[in-house]
Amino acid sequence: xxxxxxxxxxxxxxxxxxxxxxxxxxLSRLCFExxxxxxxxxxxxxxxxxxxxxxxxxxxxxxxxxxxxxxAGHSLGEFSALVAAGALAFADALMVVRERGRAMxxxxxxxxxxxxxxxxxELDELTKVCQDAAQGQVVSPANxxxxxxxxxxxxxxxxxxxxxxxxxxxxKRVVPLAVSAPFHCALMxxxxxxxxxxxxxxxxxxxACPVVxxxxxxxxxxxxxxxxxxxxxxxxPVRWQESVEMLAGTGCRAAIEVGPGRVLCGLVRRITREIRxxxxxxxxxxxxxxxxx
Numbered sequence: 001x002x003x004x005x006x007x008x009x010x011x012x013x014x015x016x017x018x019x020x021x022x023x024x025x026x027l028s029r030l031c032f033e034x035x036x037x038x039x040x041x042x043x044x045x046x047x048x049x050x051x052x053x054x055x056x057x058x059x060x061x062x063x064x065x066x067x068x069x070x071x072a073g074h075s076l077g078e079f080s081a082l083v084a085a086g087a088l089a090f091a092d093a094l095m096v097v098r099e100r101g102r103a104m105x106x107x108x109x110x111x112x113x114x115x116x117x118x119x120x121x122e123l124d125e126l127t128k129v130c131q132d133a134a135q136g137q138v139v140s141p142a143n144x145x146x147x148x149x150x151x152x153x154x155x156x157x158x159x160x161x162x163x164x165x166x167x168x169x170x171x172k173r174v175v176p177l178a179v180s181a182p183f184h185c186a187l188m189x190x191x192x193x194x195x196x197x198x199x200x201x202x203x204x205x206x207x208a209c210p211v212v213x214x215x216x217x218x219x220x221x222x223x224x225x226x227x228x229x230x231x232x233x234x235x236x237p238v239r240w241q242e243s244v245e246m247l248a249g250t251g252c253r254a255a256i257e258v259g260p261g262r263v264l265c266g267l268v269r270r271i272t273r274e275i276r277x278x279x280x281x282x283x284x285x286x287x288x289x290x291x292x293x
Contacts, residue, residue: 001039001260002052003032004281011062015055015090022091023047023098042180046076046101047094053080053259054090056280060256064290070219070247072212074264075143075183075238076100078230084258086208087226096198103194104181104234113182114156116163120148120172129169130154133162142184146241147270148172153182184237192234199227217242219250241271248274254289256280 005012006028016028030039031048038044057080060066071081079097082088088096118126123141130139130152139154139162152162159182163174182188204226210219213229217239220229244267247255255277257264265277278285 001031001048002028002055005052005055005059006032009055009059009063011058012055015058016051018090019047019051019094022094027051040180041101042105043098043101046097049076049259050080050083050090050093050097053077054083056258057084060258060286064286066256066286066290066293068209070210070212070250070252072243072247073214074240074267075214075233077259077264078211078214078233080259081211082207082226082230085211086206087204087211087223088202089205092202096195096202099198100191100195100234103191103198104183104188107189107191108181108187110180112156113154113185113187114159115142115151115153115177115179115182116159117145117149117151117173117175117177118163118166118171119174121150121166121170123150125169126150126152126166126171129166130158130162133165134158135161138182138186140185141237142182143238144241145238145267146244147267149267149270151177153185154187155182184233184235186235188234192231195234196227196231199230202227212243212246214238214240214243218246240267244268244271244275248272254278256286256289 006016019027071085073081079093083090083093126141133139137155137158139152139158141150142153143151152159167174204223206223207221210221212219215229215232215236252275255275257280262279265279268275268277
């Protein structure tokens with residue numbers, strides 16, 4: 001992850017080198033060489049994704065002279081968006097997300113929680129399904145991804161009950177997810193408390209562009225609200241569909257997926273045709289966007 005970018009652009013290598021220094025271990029080697037089972041541990045995945053995203057953001061700004069009019073991120077990506085907007089220093093964000101990952105990993109014992117993607121059921125109906133399936137446990141919508149896909153999270157048994165009930169009530173498909181913890185639900189409350197403490201001494205600077213928060217699905221430009229929104233995000237659903245629809249409504253017509261993979265571009269396409277989403281590894285398309293400015 002990130003190796004091709006670093007092979008091509010010196011500024012990306014500088015970002016990964018900074019991450020190695022800040023974290024005190026060779027994150028770059030883990031990203032480039034693995035092993036995969038270590039990279040996919042949440043405590044490592046979160047700083048790795050942030051680093052790869054910031055490396056690409058630096059390439060976009062220095063090599064292609066592209067700067068965002070808005071920024072938005074899905075879950076952890078909100079930290080990347082805040083770094084891109086100048087609200088958080090990269091080094092500070094690295095340390096915060098490292099601890100965020102550790103706190104989320106330990107908030108729920110292994111095997112206790114679960115997540116599942118539900119396709120083809122409206123939010124109101126799925127919310128009712130979760131309420132009926134809870135039976136004293138936690139299960140709720142966690143990622144409102146758009147395109148008919150909503151991810152639920154909570155106690156493993158409650159997620160399984162909700163998945164079965166969702167299919168009985170018309171869901172087209174339910175897919176259990178291989179995750180290390182049940183993110184963005186009430187079970188993450190200990191992680192939210194820990195994140196609040198970790199963020200307390202961190203300086204938040206003025207935002208160079210608005211950042212769409214996962215919690216509110218609307219742009220925030222107030223530095224003093226950033227920490228609270230990040231803490232609330234840990235236990236709240238990611239309102240991605242509403243975020244993309246809001247951006248389309250403001251006049252956004254082009255977006256670049258700043259990070260590894262093309263998942264967000266796929267979600268954007270399913271939500272709206274108003275926004276052209278360009279994957280971060282499509283440098284031909286990125287060059288066209290730069291020339292069109």
